[in-house]
Amino acid sequence: MEYKVALGPQHPALHEAVSLRMTLDGEIIRDADLKLGYSHRGIEKLAEERSFIQNIYLTERICGICSHSHTTCFTQGVEQLMELVPARRGLYIRTLIAELERVHSHLLWLGVAGQEAGFESFFMYTWRDREVVLDILEWISGNRVHYAMNTFGGVRRDIDELQKKKILDNLGLLRQRTDYYLNLAASEPTFIGRLAGVGKLSKEQAIALCAVGPTLRASGVPMDVRKDDPYAVYDEIPFEVCTADSCDVLGRAVVRVKELIQSYNMIEFILQNLPEGPFKVKAPRKVKPNEVYSRYEAPRGENVHYIKSNGSDKPERLKVRAPTLANYPATIAMLKSGFIADIPLIFAAIDPCICCAERLVQLDNPRSGESQVLSFSQLRSMANAHYKKIDLTKKEAAWPF
Amino acid sequence: MNNEEIIAKINSGLKDMVQEAVAAAPRRINVKVDRNHLLAVLAYLKDQFHMAHLATISGVDLGASFEVIYHLSNDVVTVNVRILTPRQEPKIPSICSLIPGAILYERELQDMFGMVVENIPDPRRLLLCDDWPEGQFPLRKDWKFERPAEIIPGGK
Numbered sequence: 323m324e325y326k327v328a329l330g331p332q333h334p335a336l337h338e339a340v341s342l343r344m345t346l347d348g349e350i351i352r353d354a355d356l357k358l359g360y361s362h363r364g365i366e367k368l369a370e371e372r373s374f375i376q377n378i379y380l381t382e383r384i385c386g387i388c389s390h391s392h393t394t395c396f397t398q399g400v401e402q403l404m405e406l407v408p409a410r411r412g413l414y415i416r417t418l419i420a421e422l423e424r425v426h427s428h429l430l431w432l433g434v435a436g437q438e439a440g441f442e443s444f445f446m447y448t449w450r451d452r453e454v455v456l457d458i459l460e461w462i463s464g465n466r467v468h469y470a471m472n473t474f475g476g477v478r479r480d481i482d483e484l485q486k487k488k489i490l491d492n493l494g495l496l497r498q499r500t501d502y503y504l505n506l507a508a509s510e511p512t513f514i515g516r517l518a519g520v521g522k523l524s525k526e527q528a529i530a531l532c533a534v535g536p537t538l539r540a541s542g543v544p545m546d547v548r549k550d551d552p553y554a555v556y557d558e559i560p561f562e563v564c565t566a567d568s569c570d571v572l573g574r575a576v577v578r579v580k581e582l583i584q585s586y587n588m589i590e591f592i593l594q595n596l597p598e599g600p601f602k603v604k605a606p607r608k609v610k611p612n613e614v615y616s617r618y619e620a621p622r623g624e625n626v627h628y629i630k631s632n633g634s635d636k637p638e639r640l641k642v643r644a645p646t647l648a649n650y651p652a653t654i655a656m657l658k659s660g661f662i663a664d665i666p667l668i669f670a671a672i673d674p675c676i677c678c679a680e681r682l683v684q685l686d687n688p689r690s691g692e693s694q695v696l697s698f699s700q701l702r703s704m705a706n707a708h709y710k711k712i713d714l715t716k717k718e719a720a721w722p723f
Numbered sequence: 724m725n726n727e728e729i730i731a732k733i734n735s736g737l738k739d740m741v742q743e744a745v746a747a748a749p750r751r752i753n754v755k756v757d758r759n760h761l762l763a764v765l766a767y768l769k770d771q772f773h774m775a776h777l778a779t780i781s782g783v784d785l786g787a788s789f790e791v792i793y794h795l796s797n798d799v800v801t802v803n804v805r806i807l808t809p810r811q812e813p814k815i816p817s818i819c820s821l822i823p824g825a826i827l828y829e830r831e832l833q834d835m836f837g838m839v840v841e842n843i844p845d846p847r848r849l850l851l852c853d854d855w856p857e858g859q860f861p862l863r864k865d866w867k868f869e870r871p872a873e874i875i876p877g878g879k
Contacts, residue, residue, distance in 0.1 A: 359850040367861055532777050532824030550798045551750055628781040643779035651824050697873040
């Protein structure tokens with residue numbers, strides 16, 4: 323007997339709005355289907371109406387976690403169109419932020435994986451350490467999430483000696499703790515037991531379905547844009563591409579922990595070898611008609627921007643492909659013949675970023691199925707009317723103690 | 724293998740099927756083909772250069788025609804294979820038989836540009852909502868979003 327079960331778009335096991343339709347045979351998933359579009363915002367259309375400078379800040383809003391990934395991918399593409407050579411110090415600082423972002427994203431993922439596997443204390447530990455990275459990012463850029471560091475020709479802020487020292491001190495702490503987690507995860511049989519063998523994706527499948535990032539590398543394919551197609555200053559920084567061949571969620575966790583250690587090494591190298599000189603150069607406003615295909619290795623995998631310019635200060639076309647979209651076909655393959663209980667774990671293992679993968683404001687009435695476009699003020703008056711209806715006596719009730 | 728060697732091999736191996744093959748930048752090659760030869764060219768690239776990784780498919784509205792660009796990469800180079808399809812008859816072949824991971828990008832093209840992907844295994848909508856009106860394709864240049872005028876209560 324087969325059952326069809328819908329999971330989402332709003333569901334406690336998924337953190338963002340995405341809908342999964344599954345065909346179940348008892349507890350085993352026989353077929354799965356993803357339905358997207360719940361957070362599509364029309365960013366590609368919007369970008370055609372904005373100038374290149376405005377688009378840096380628009381692309382930053384594609385994602386909250388890999389905000390720097392999208393701006394760097396866009397900025398380096400437009401710099402190629404402008405035939406502009408960015409300042410070397412600027413490129414080093416750009417790469418520094420990129421690696422700090424990777425550390426914060428991977429620590430976030432480790433916590434989520436711990437939580438989905440039922441290891442809540444691990445979640446608390448890694449998220450505490452993530453605060454350290456977020457503080458570093460705040461010292462450099464003034465912001466915790468949207469750093470707004472990139473501009474054409476370099477970066478917007480410099481780093482001084484005091485900041486350098488502070489970052490290196492905090493990095494020591496992070497390194498110590500990551501080593502502890504590596505030992506903990508490697509020696510904790512319940513954690514390994516929960517992750518091993520879950521969400522299998524063979525090497526052939528991963529290549530055929532065009533998976534990217536840690537999902538692909540955990541299936542034994544050493545593909546990393548930083549190595550294959552070096553951008554910024556990755557051709558000057560020593561690092562290794564981390565892979566695993568267990569092809570399961572455990573492998574994806576191992577790849578990410580190894581990448582954390584690589585990132586710490588890279589951050590240290592960048593700070594010790596930071597070249598002197600200006601951190602940005604002046605960039606032209608208009609761009610000659612041309613096209614560019616820019617690749618970037620975001621924490622979740624290969625991020626791709628295709629930019630076509632038409633001679634004005636606005637792009638003719640901006641195409642964004644975030645890593646999560648590339649990993650969806652692979653996720654379906656991983657879910658098949660798995661258990662219902664493994665869905666959150668498998669889904670979390672690609673480190674999904676739904677808003678990244680979808681890029682109109684339209685509201686659907688769930689009861690009538692009608693759709694209407696509402697202005698902000700209409701929304702506000704609806705909200706006010708809603709709150710007026712709520713019984714306020716509850717609010718004034720006395721505290722029971 | 725550098726850009727020149729790959730371009731020479733593409734030209735000698737595919738001959739008339741390739742209209743143009745140029746190096747656009749370091750590690751970037753632009754190849755122009757006729758849409759009828761698309762599958763044969765992609766199969767050749769896959770066999771000869773292990774170009775199995777399709778990063779994405781970009782659609783561009785050129786006015787009278789649409790340009791569709793397939794971004795394929797291996798570990799040394801990225802090849803952008805482009806085809807043109809007339810606006811009156813925007814038909815492109817599905818490449819899912821060669822690269823199964825292309826399905827979501829083909830569905831996105833159908834949603835956003837109104838392309839007709841022939842032999843697509845799954846023709847449903849990807850990003851647009853179910854009650855989206857037929858014949859409206861947001862990323863075409865002639866499609867404009869008209870925001871209704873906002874009325875501020877109590878305002879002038």
